[in-house]
Amino acid sequence: MRIYRQSSKPLDELLGREERLVYALCQQEVSDVVLAQRTGLALDRLSEILEGLEAKGLLELLAATPPEQPQPPTPSRPDLAEAKAQLVQTLQHTLGRQASRYLAEIEAATSLSELEERALKLALKLRLTVSQEAAQALEAHANALFK
Amino acid sequence: MVQALIVLGLLVMTYNVFTGLQMRREAPGGIIGERLSQLNLFIGFFTLGYLGVALLVWGRAVDLLLVVVALILLFGSIFVLLVLRLVQAVLKALGG
Numbered sequence: 001m002r003i004y005r006q007s008s009k010p011l012d013e014l015l016g017r018e019e020r021l022v023y024a025l026c027q028q029e030v031s032d033v034v035l036a037q038r039t040g041l042a043l044d045r046l047s048e049i050l051e052g053l054e055a056k057g058l059l060e061l062l063a064a065t066p067p068e069q070p071q072p073p074t075p076s077r078p079d080l081a082e083a084k085a086q087l088v089q090t091l092q093h094t095l096g097r098q099a100s101r102y103l104a105e106i107e108a109a110t111s112l113s114e115l116e117e118r119a120l121k122l123a124l125k126l127r128l129t130v131s132q133e134a135a136q137a138l139e140a141h142a143n144a145l146f147k
Numbered sequence: 148m149v150q151a152l153i154v155l156g157l158l159v160m161t162y163n164v165f166t167g168l169q170m171r172r173e174a175p176g177g178i179i180g181e182r183l184s185q186l187n188l189f190i191g192f193f194t195l196g197y198l199g200v201a202l203l204v205w206g207r208a209v210d211l212l213l214v215v216v217a218l219i220l221l222f223g224s225i226f227v228l229l230v231l232r233l234v235q236a237v238l239k240a241l242g243g
Contacts, residue, residue, distance in 0.1 A: 125241045129174035 004050060005029045007060040022049050026059055080112055083145050087119055090141045094134035095126075102126070116146040149209050150201065152217035157197040159224035163190050166231050173238050183234065190227060197224070 006026045015023060021039055036046050053059040078086070087106050091099040105122050109115035119142035127135035167187040174180040197220055204213055 127177055128179045128241060129177045129238065130180070131176045132178065135177070 001065045002032045002050070002061060003029055003063040004032070004035075004054070004059045005062055007057055009057045011058060013056070018045075019049055019053060022046070023053060023058060026053075029062055078112075078145060080109070080115065083112060083115055084109065086145065087115070087138065087141060090137055091134070094137045095131065098130070112146070116142060119146075149207075149213045149217045150205060152214075152221050153197065153201045153204065156217070156221040156224040157194070157201055159221070159228055160190065160194040160197050163224065163227045163231060164194055166228075166235075170231065170235060170238065173242075179234060179237065186230070193223070193227075 004026050005028065006023065011023070018039070018041060022035060022041075025035055025038055032043070032046060032050060035041075035050070036043050039046065041049070050059065054061060084106055088099075088103055091102060091106070095102070102122055102125075105118055106115070109118050119138060123135045123139040123142065125135075126132075126138060164187070167183060167190050171180065171183045171187060174183060200216070200220065204217075207213065
């Protein structure tokens with residue numbers, strides 16, 4: 001974002017309609033973002049006008065903030081339905097028909113964090129009472145999904 | 148009196164057999180399921196042992212050694228009962 005204001009140089013030349021508008025709006029300190037809103041001009045066109053007026057010495061740049069750095073991509077988390085489907089598939093693959101007894105525990109989750117908690121709890125339950133292999137598969141899949 | 152103690156131990160152990168088998172159905176596999184299988188095998192073996200001892204000592208004159216053996220058998224069956232109760236509590240907690 002850049003903030004402009006009219007300079008002390010007198011206006012002694014003929015400006016175009018858009019340039020005049022921008023120049024007039026810069027009587028007080030104003031940012032390019034606000035100028036774009038007030039004039040309805042596209043940002044690139046506005047930047048062009050502002051640079052032109054600045055080059056002519058009619059506007060002075062008071063402050064400029066560096067453009068925001070793009071955020072480093074964060075590892076995307078799957079949506080809830082997709083995560084549920086993957087965990088259900090893992091359960092069905094490892095437990096077969098027996099999986100139907102435990103699907104409700106996965107389906108009942110209303111958020112990803114709850115799903116993670118339920119999946120890990122179910123993995124513990126499977127490890128202790130049903131099948132260690134199924135538990136390992138479920139735990140590994142849950143860790144891959146949520147870590 | 149010794150016979151009564153041994154029979155009591157036998158009854159508790161028989162109850163343990165049924166409890167163990169019932170719990171095995173609740174935990175068909177996994178760590179608890181595997182250990183319960185082994186535990187049930189030994190519970191069955193010891194129940195037969197209690198029955199054998201009861202038959203062997205039936206009608207015998209009571210002496211201190213028999214009383215001690217009968218008490219050990221009775222408390223052994225109670226110990227197994229407590230272990231099964233503990234596993235039952237774990238299964239209940241996992242189910243909740």
